[in-house]
Amino acid sequence: MGNDLRSAIRPSLVILLLFTVLTGLAYPALLTGIAQFVFPAQANGSLVRRGNTVVGSELIGQGFASARYFHGRPSAAGKGYDATASGGSNLGPAAQGLVDRVKVDLKTVRADGLTGPVPADMVTASASGLDPDVSPETAYAQVARVAGARHLAVGVVRAIVDAAIAEPLAGVLGERRVNVLLLNRALDAAANNRQAGPAGAQPAA
Amino acid sequence: MTFNGWLLVAVVAALVVAMARPMGAWLFALYDGRALPGGAVERGVYRLAGIDPGEEMGWRRYAVHVLLFSFAGVLLTYAWLRLQGALPLNPLGDKALDPHLAMNTAISFVTNTNWQSYSGESTMSNLIQMGALTVHNFLSAATGVAVAFAVVRGFARREAGGLGNFWADLTRVTLYLLLPASIVYALVLVAGGVPQTFAGSVVATTLEGAKQTLVLGPVASQEAIKMFGTNGGGFFNANSAHPFENPSAWTNLLQMLSIFAIGAGLAHMFGRAVGDRRQGWAIFGAMFILFVVGAGLAYWAESSGNPNLHGLGIPGGNMEGKEVRFGIAASSLFAAITTDASCGAVNAMHDSFTALGGLVPLFNIQLGEIIFGGVGSGLYGFLTYCVLSVFVAGLMVGRSPEYVGKKIEGREVKLAVLAIAVLPLLILSLTGLAAVLPAGLAGLNNKGPHGFSEILYAFTSVVGNNGSAFAGLTASTPFYDGLLAVGMWFGRFFVIIPVLAIAGSLAAKRQVPAGPGSFPTTGPLWVGLLIGIIVIVGGLTFLPSLALGPIADHLAMVSGKLF
Numbered sequence: 001m002g003n004d005l006r007s008a009i010r011p012s013l014v015i016l017l018l019f020t021v022l023t024g025l026a027y028p029a030l031l032t033g034i035a036q037f038v039f040p041a042q043a044n045g046s047l048v049r050r051g052n053t054v055v056g057s058e059l060i061g062q063g064f065a066s067a068r069y070f071h072g073r074p075s076a077a078g079k080g081y082d083a084t085a086s087g088g089s090n091l092g093p094a095a096q097g098l099v100d101r102v103k104v105d106l107k108t109v110r111a112d113g114l115t116g117p118v119p120a121d122m123v124t125a126s127a128s129g130l131d132p133d134v135s136p137e138t139a140y141a142q143v144a145r146v147a148g149a150r151h152l153a154v155g156v157v158r159a160i161v162d163a164a165i166a167e168p169l170a171g172v173l174g175e176r177r178v179n180v181l182l183l184n185r186a187l188d189a190a191a192n193n194r195q196a197g198p199a200g201a202q203p204a205a
Numbered sequence: 206m207t208f209n210g211w212l213l214v215a216v217v218a219a220l221v222v223a224m225a226r227p228m229g230a231w232l233f234a235l236y237d238g239r240a241l242p243g244g245a246v247e248r249g250v251y252r253l254a255g256i257d258p259g260e261e262m263g264w265r266r267y268a269v270h271v272l273l274f275s276f277a278g279v280l281l282t283y284a285w286l287r288l289q290g291a292l293p294l295n296p297l298g299d300k301a302l303d304p305h306l307a308m309n310t311a312i313s314f315v316t317n318t319n320w321q322s323y324s325g326e327s328t329m330s331n332l333i334q335m336g337a338l339t340v341h342n343f344l345s346a347a348t349g350v351a352v353a354f355a356v357v358r359g360f361a362r363r364e365a366g367g368l369g370n371f372w373a374d375l376t377r378v379t380l381y382l383l384l385p386a387s388i389v390y391a392l393v394l395v396a397g398g399v400p401q402t403f404a405g406s407v408v409a410t411t412l413e414g415a416k417q418t419l420v421l422g423p424v425a426s427q428e429a430i431k432m433f434g435t436n437g438g439g440f441f442n443a444n445s446a447h448p449f450e451n452p453s454a455w456t457n458l459l460q461m462l463s464i465f466a467i468g469a470g471l472a473h474m475f476g477r478a479v480g481d482r483r484q485g486w487a488i489f490g491a492m493f494i495l496f497v498v499g500a501g502l503a504y505w506a507e508s509s510g511n512p513n514l515h516g517l518g519i520p521g522g523n524m525e526g527k528e529v530r531f532g533i534a535a536s537s538l539f540a541a542i543t544t545d546a547s548c549g550a551v552n553a554m555h556d557s558f559t560a561l562g563g564l565v566p567l568f569n570i571q572l573g574e575i576i577f578g579g580v581g582s583g584l585y586g587f588l589t590y591c592v593l594s595v596f597v598a599g600l601m602v603g604r605s606p607e608y609v610g611k612k613i614e615g616r617e618v619k620l621a622v623l624a625i626a627v628l629p630l631l632i633l634s635l636t637g638l639a640a641v642l643p644a645g646l647a648g649l650n651n652k653g654p655h656g657f658s659e660i661l662y663a664f665t666s667v668v669g670n671n672g673s674a675f676a677g678l679t680a681s682t683p684f685y686d687g688l689l690a691v692g693m694w695f696g697r698f699f700v701i702i703p704v705l706a707i708a709g710s711l712a713a714k715r716q717v718p719a720g721p722g723s724f725p726t727t728g729p730l731w732v733g734l735l736i737g738i739i740v741i742v743g744g745l746t747f748l749p750s751l752a753l754g755p756i757a758d759h760l761a762m763v764s765g766k767l768f
Binding site for chain 1 (some may be wrong): 406510553
């Protein structure tokens with residue numbers, strides 16, 4: 001036993017040290033080098049810019065409160081869409097807190113004029129609190145409000161949603177979804193084009 | 206439930222079958238000690254560390270070396286975490302961890318558990334994520350596979366004193382399997398949107414003019430080995446639910462498959478090692494059936510949804526704690542896979558699953574994570590059930606208990622029972638303790654039976670070295686950090702030691718040719734027996750605790766009783 005123990009000391013220390021350098025420093029450094037060279041956009045967070053300003057990441061949901069924008073799902077990350085504090089509500093299925101929270105959100109949704117069944121993702125908190133997507137149903141449910149706030153025809157806004165729907169990969173892998181940030185950007189772009197008027201119309205960005 | 210949902214389950218199942226053989230061949234080459242390209246690096250490691258790769262270790266020496274190496278890893282990681290504030294590559298200025306959290310985290314990563322009492326994005330600097338944590342994603346995984354190699358040698362060798370060399374196994378698994386696979390895998394993840402940078406964060410100005418701080422870092426390099434080595438410790442608090450860790454449906458598919466890759470390969474490798482591939486496929490078959498049944502149940506429960514929300518005019522499945530891009534099918538499937546194996550990464554919050562949907566991952570861990578299982582630990586855990594099953598078969602039909610040509614005797618059966626009994630002993634006593642002490646109840650996020658489930662899940666997860674959580678539980682207290690660390694350490698090594706002892710005892714035995722009195726350990730009868738023993742022995746022990754937790758929770762949920 002004593003001999004077994006003594007013989008383990010040197011390999012334990014040297015292997016720990018060697019592999020700390022190899023897998024803890026060299027490996028991530030090598031990958032960072034390659035990734036920054038080959039996939040710079042993704043490696044730096046798939047950022048979305050307007051001019052020189054970063055307006056967010058394509059992958060990270062952000063909070064929208066204005067009636068002029070489509071809203072994402074309820075978020076339990078910090079005070080809502082706090083990307084330094086990801087996480088879900090962790091409320092169980094029979095939690096009073098869950099039912100109370102959903103009832104509050106339901107009031108808002110109903111106030112926007114939605115009748116009939118409410119899409120499940122619209123009033124439930126996501127796992128990360130940073131879900132960038134909503135279901136197409138949740139987006140359609142907000143069309144009337146957004147169109148009203150922007151004085152746009154419902155059909156125009158609806159067409160923007162239609163164009164923003166991402167289909168499952170190869171028709172089967174994944175869910176139909178709408179990226180809320182990209183949808184709202186498309187909405188802003190469409191509104192700008194209209195303001196520019198027929199004479200100065202510019203192609204959509 | 207949708208057609209696409211079931212199709213996903215079917216596709217994943219088919220790919221797991223397809224992976225087993227190539228992964229098994231790769232692992233067999235490592236097991237067998239074949240010379241591989243890159244041998245110069247391997248030899249350099251041996252020279253520096255003073256290792257003779259040809260030295261055969263008996264089970265005691267193998268176990269002592271595993272233990273000392275792991276203990277040294279804990280000390281080093283503890284030092285890293287306590288010194289964090291003074292170290293570079295810390296763009297967000299993260300401070301040193303409290304002693305209890307540092308101790309818990311060090312044991313957690315060294316035991317391949319990756320339980321996280323902290324939120325990665327606000328606690329760990331880039332240097333710590335790489336130099337302290339990613340390292341053990343590799344080394345704890347390699348240790349698991351090495352121990353599995355040693356155990357398989359016990360079954361495969363005849364009248365031998367040694368089980369191979371721990372350092373050679375560890376080095377070869379890291380250099381020829383984990384590292385190259387992780388490099389390729391991580392790059393694919395980057396292509397899919399996972400960040401890989403040394404920058405700390407970017408501040409965005411949102412469309413509505415608010416500020417949003419986006420935390421970045423070397424995520425992909427950690428993510429790859431986190432899944433492939435069934436570690437499961439996320440860079441971010443939300444783990445694989447975080448869009449930066451798991452951006453899309455296809456990265457999610459890849460993550461699920463990579464959890465099972467080594468476990469499925471090891472089952473196949475076992476067959477090759479003992480000279481009868483059907484033995485490997487029998488193990489694979491039992492694992493596969495348990496996997497599909499669990500995944501199906503979870504998918505059904507989550508699709509059925511929450512009656513408390515149905516009553517409010519929100520029909521359909523349970524989306525609380527799930528991401529839209531994964532939906533219900535991929536979230537349920539991921540939950541089943543991550544707990545079949547000892548991964549513990551999550552792409553949805555298990556705490557918010559329906560009561561029965563949450564029971565599936567809990568039960569999977571309680572079975573011992575032997576459904577493909579943790580890298581290495583899945584196979585050696587499963588083999589203890591094989592030992593027990595031939596013993597039970599012997600009692601039932603009067604056959605002589607033999608397994609792959611080795612006579613199974615009292616010593617092996619006792620050790621197997623010991624390895625299996627460690628789980629319920631630790632899980633139930635620690636859960637009981639936390640459920641009655643004020644310090645245990647202080648951390649709960651939910652009341653009623655679901656609160657009990659949070660405690661039960663936590664101790665089940667750490668003793669099983671899984672690492673997933675009913676994450677509402679606030680565990681970053683000295684009480685929980687301490688008890689959970691105890692669970693992780695003993696849950697890991699009190700299985701490894703008896704299992705290595707079984708291997709040592711078997712290696713010394715002669716080969717007994719199968720005769721008319723031998724119980725066949727291939728074919729459907731054997732697979733059925735194995736599944737029966739696993740569910741009855743592994744699962745029944747926990748039934749009373751499940752009745753108090755998820756089953757009571759389910760009854761409350763369907764009757765509209767809120768807590």
